[in-house]
Amino acid sequence: MSKVHLLPEDVISKIAAGEVIERPASAVKELIENALDANTTSLKIHLKEAGKTLIHIKDTGSGIDKEDLENIFLRHATSKISSINDLDKIDSLGFRGEALYSIAAIADVTLKSKTPGQDSGWEIQMRSGKKISFKPAALPNGTELEIRELFFNTPARRKFLKSNTTELNQCLNVIIPYALFHYHCRFLVTHEGKTLLDLNPHATVTERMAAILNLNREDLIEKQYHAKESNIAIKAVLGNINIKRPQRDLQFIFINGRPVQNKGISFHLNQVYQLIFPKGHFPAFAVFIEMPPQDLDVNIHPTKREVKIKNEYQLTSILREMCEHALMTQGQAKQAISPQSSAISESVIQKAIKNDTEKTFETTPAPEFLEDTHAPASSEPYAYPHADAQAQIQEHLFSVEDQNLQSKLSRARFLGSFINKFLIFEFDKSLFVVDQHAAQERIAYEAFIRQMDKGKIEVQELLSPITLKLTPQEKVAFERSKDKLEELGLSSSFFDDETLAIHSYPILLKNPEPAMRHLLSGENISHCDHETIARRACRSSVMAGDFLNKEKAEYQRDQLIKCKDPFTCPHGRPTVIEMSEKFLDKQFLRT
Ligand SMILES: Nc1ncnc2c1ncn2[C@@H]1O[C@H](COP(=O)(O)OP(=O)(O)O)[C@@H](O)[C@H]1O
Ligand SMILES: [Mg+2]
Incomplete structure (x- = not known):
């Protein structure tokens, strides 16, 4: 039948x-x-x-x-x-x-x-x-x-x-x-x-962007470019150094009038901003690309959100160059690295894009020390360490049992601080490098959870409030989570229609703005457990870059060791690495 x-x-x-x-x-x-x-x-x-x-x-x-x-x-x-x-x-x-x-x-x-x-x-x-x-x-x-x-x-x-x-x-x-x-x-x-x-109707797209997202018009840079040979016209509105966000929520890409998602373009633009931004901060930008329709396929999925670009590599090179130039001349960039596109292999970029887009906000970027020590010199600014090499190094560095590490670190002697970012200790035949910021995040995260569990959050009252312009989405999230935020010690009220005034914040969080933005993004915090709330609140809200003298460095080390899970930050990055004599010997080919 x-x-x-x-x-x-x-x-x-x-x-x-x-x-x-x-x-x-x-x-x-x-x-x-x-x-x-x-x-x-x-x-x-x-x-x-x-x-x-x-x-x-x-x-x-x-x-x-x-x-x-x-x-x-x-x-x-x-x-x-x-x-x-x-x-x-x-x-x-x-x-x-x-x-x-x-x-x-x-x-x-x-x-x-x-x-x-x-x-x-x-x-x-x-x-x-x-x-x-x-x-x-x-x-x-x-x-x-x-x-x-x-x-x-x-x-x-x-x-x-x-x-x-x-x-x-x-x-x-x-x-x-x-x-x-x-x-x-x-x-x-x-x-x-x-x-x-x-x-109401606006005269320019930049004015509209400022109005929708509650940004200062003066912080937006406009740039236009027409590549005649490939018939690509680009207009970019770029946030300058004053608009730093803990997530990529103010980023827009349009191709031929259609809002699209394109991992390659997004990756390259965020990379360009690394010239002027510290890690973990993301810029605001809107790029408007006009290109011949035949070089584009929008018919990949019924929602038409993703597009395929015929010559994406060429497009991203133009975009990079254009945005670097704009930031360098108008965005208060520290240093510019011009792209040497021909020197970079497509596969390296593809791998990096993959890495980059696989990172969700709650997970982790590659450990910074790996990028710093193994990334090639500035002629290849976007080459990431090869995945195999990374795995090999990781294996060496983290082969030590945690407990063992805990006991060694507790007895280690403080040698000094490196670029206000890393604390260096030694014990026995090992060097220990503590990432100050990651360690501080772990300490604050666990302390914050303890305070939440006890229902007693230590709060810093502000004499003059910190003000924060909210996006429409953040306003919606704020309405729903107002009571929970109050409970967390983040007391705030609307200063005007779009501006939130923060009147107090948990002492542990040193920097309330990113804490507030992270708490207002994603799932409503009223339904989240203490771990999730603490992870979001602590993200980029502990200051990095302070100089720590011997006493302070040892105090931080002692507090870190007392943590339940001392060797990763709440977002999964390591807080401490151990470099054994054996490992160093290997690096110097002394095997
Ligand atoms: N708001 C509108 N104003 C004028 N015409 C409309 C409007 N909404 C729909 N239409 C007409 O209905 C047709 C079918 O719409 P839709 O199902 O969205 O398909 P599509 O937009 O892909 O053509 C459109 O092609 C258009 O002619
Ligand atoms: Mg339609």
Whole structure:
């Protein structure tokens, strides 16, 4: 008996919808793209329960003809391309004709639209992909959609949605890049009666960037470049040295008007900033790349978020050079290393990109000492140590049992401090190098957990508050975690609409700004355990670079040894390395 059969249409539509619409933010993205493709000058978005129960979006674009209103909900119905040749020269954000079909399959949709050529508008209502009603409607030129009860008929998908805070931040993550790029367009975004974004048309993209992200306009550098031979035009808005973030949350890449993720471009731009930034700090930037559509493939995935670039290597070289120059001349760079692209092998870069993008915020960068001692000289600024070599060195350095290390370090003699970053001790036939910053993070992390467990956090009150401009996402996170932050000793209030004033902070944290930003990023801290909170709070919030004299160095060493897990920092980096005589002999080929 035959076992193969075609799936019924309603099952097909739900499967297809799952590919395009994963969460409210994906629906928001598709609807914004449709409005922008229709050349809207204003976008008003209202959400309820982070879009789970309502997404209401109004545009002033071209509208949809009455005759088309039913067809747009069919699969692959689009006005944007018509033949295979068009795929090579896509100039609209949408083209697959899947969004409205998918959304209508899994939600209640009411769409009203009026074109300038029609006397009145029309309204169509869809549910589970079926037409419920079709009638005249009064509205100005443009289109208005209400999406209710997303995923009502796909309960598994609905269950998979995260908390409203997380889903709302996902929506903002989608909206903000479009609001940035379309700086002429008015954007109003509200959630349950609260305004999240209220942007009037701006004259320049830089002004818009400053307005959305609450940055100082003076801290943004503009740079443009046109590579005629490859027909690539780039505009970059780069944050200067005053905008340092503990994460990469203010970074945007656009190619031909589409916000995209591209690991290579992101890696290279962050690398360029290492010329002026200490480790663990990330810049703000927005780069706008225009290139021939045939050198680009946006049709890799239904969400069109990732793109393939034909000549990515050439593009990143141009970008590096351009940004280095801008930072060197306007960004207060300490030193510039011009890229010698030909000297760097593609595979080394690929490996480094892989390393770089695999690091999540909670995990670890490569141990600094390895980069410092083994990275080639400045002619190859982005070459990382070869993975095999790294593994070999690691094996030598960490072959010592922890306990053994603990006992040796406790008896070791302090030799001195190196560049205010490392403390050097000796014992028996070994040298011990303590990473001051990593060690301090471990000590603060464990002490912070102890204080949280006891419910007694030692707090530093501030006479004049530290002020902090928040992004819209951080504002949302702050509202949800205010009480928890207060409990942690980070007492704060809004100074004005976007500025948070910190009035007190836990003494252990020396530097409250990165602590606050880390606590406001990612999962809502009210639901996190003490370890996670402490790890996030301590990240880059203990100062590095102080000179420690003998007493202070020994005190730090003693405190470190008392820790439960003394030899890694809370983010996984080593705090101490031991270099045995044997290891050093090997380095000098004295075997
Ligand atoms: N806000 C809007 N304004 C004008 N036309 C729209 C709007 N939203 C959708 N459309 C029309 O509906 C069609 C189908 O939309 P969609 O399913 O998102 O597919 P795509 O955007 O890939 O063409 C679009 O091609 C467009 O003609
Ligand atoms: Mg579309």
